[in-house]
Amino acid sequence: MPLKRPTAIAGLLLALVPAAATLSSCGFDYPTDRVNTIAAGVNNRDGEVKALGIRVLATAKGEGRLIGALVNNGTDDASLTEVSSPSGISAGEFEPIEVAPNGTVNLAHSEPQVPLTGDFTAGNVVTLEFTFSNGQSFSLDVPVVKRCFQYTEIPTEAPSSSHTEKAKGGSEDGAAADAAADEEGGHDDATDPNFSCADEAPSPGGGEAH
Template sequence: MPHLRPTAIAGLLLALVPAAATLSSCGFDYPTDRVNTIAAGANNRDHSVDALGIRVLATAKGEGRLIGALSNNYDDDASLESVSSPDGTARAADFKAIEVAGRGTVNLAEVDPIDLTGDFTAGDVISLDLTFSTGETVSLDVPVVKNCFQYTQVPTPEAAQSEAAESEDTDGEDTEGEAAEAGAEEEAHAGESHEEEGGDATFNCADVAPAPEGAH
């Protein structure tokens, strides 16, 4: 029976070591298996209900509504019962608890709004606590976004008032006085927009890049 020389054995062992190291590095935590949530808002997946892409959509300084999604990880229903700011920056108006069915998801932009007021404006980041019926509280640092591009699809109090006014005008006859008043209001708004572009650009959409449709 032929015998391998010591140098041949050493060479064979050196060839096998890198292969063994490569195999031992294999695991189950591949980057492609990890959750990758691409969103402009804050995310938290540490509790029974995931809070995803949470943002405050500001309609004016100190006014806005909570948007984003809630996703229930369990079979039992859960509900969002309160929203608060630990440092007092924002206050949530009273709202009916938002139910999230077992294994279900709720888009906060498509339900009755959770209105917020306080000391914030577009571009800020504020701390919010979301408390659920499970007894868990989700703490988030939430960005405040302006009502531009894809966010214009989200109903806001200002938009609702505008639609109601348009509906009233359609139901009745538009007199010359009403038409003149409407024209004056349009001129006033145009002037305000012009002043905003030249001055405070907090809510000016010109410097915001459009995001993909449906990103909210």
């Protein structure tokens, strides 16, 4: 019997080691405790105002608007006052977008919109810089998406002034100008593959459905 005791003790220790390793990880870093924002856009969680799912919705080549959400975790009002870019993209004039304390603003359906123009098209990634009234600022590399599928319900500004002027009155001159532009390939947004919507919507996993 005495010769069996060391063997029994060794077996007990071997059984306890995996159990101890399992117990040491209990209560820490559960996957369900981690932040998991499922979105096509990008996020910034630094500071009091969080930017979530930020994207540029392109309505035509070089034209679009900012969408996504702003969440204010602070105790004071904060407003988005400026959107700029080091890569030549310009934001049109817009009234500061106020985010109340513990509040959320959905930029896709908020007024005013933040219109953007510049050298970009659907499928690009552009650098945008955000400035807030509380002194917070940050930079994000933002994907540019096309107006397909879930984005078709998002309101957009009226067409650019040049397109609007051609459409006004339906004059013969305007129609002739449009026809000439079509012949020269000037109105190519409808046939641009960057703006073509697939026949099938993306699958929930993010890939194309087949």
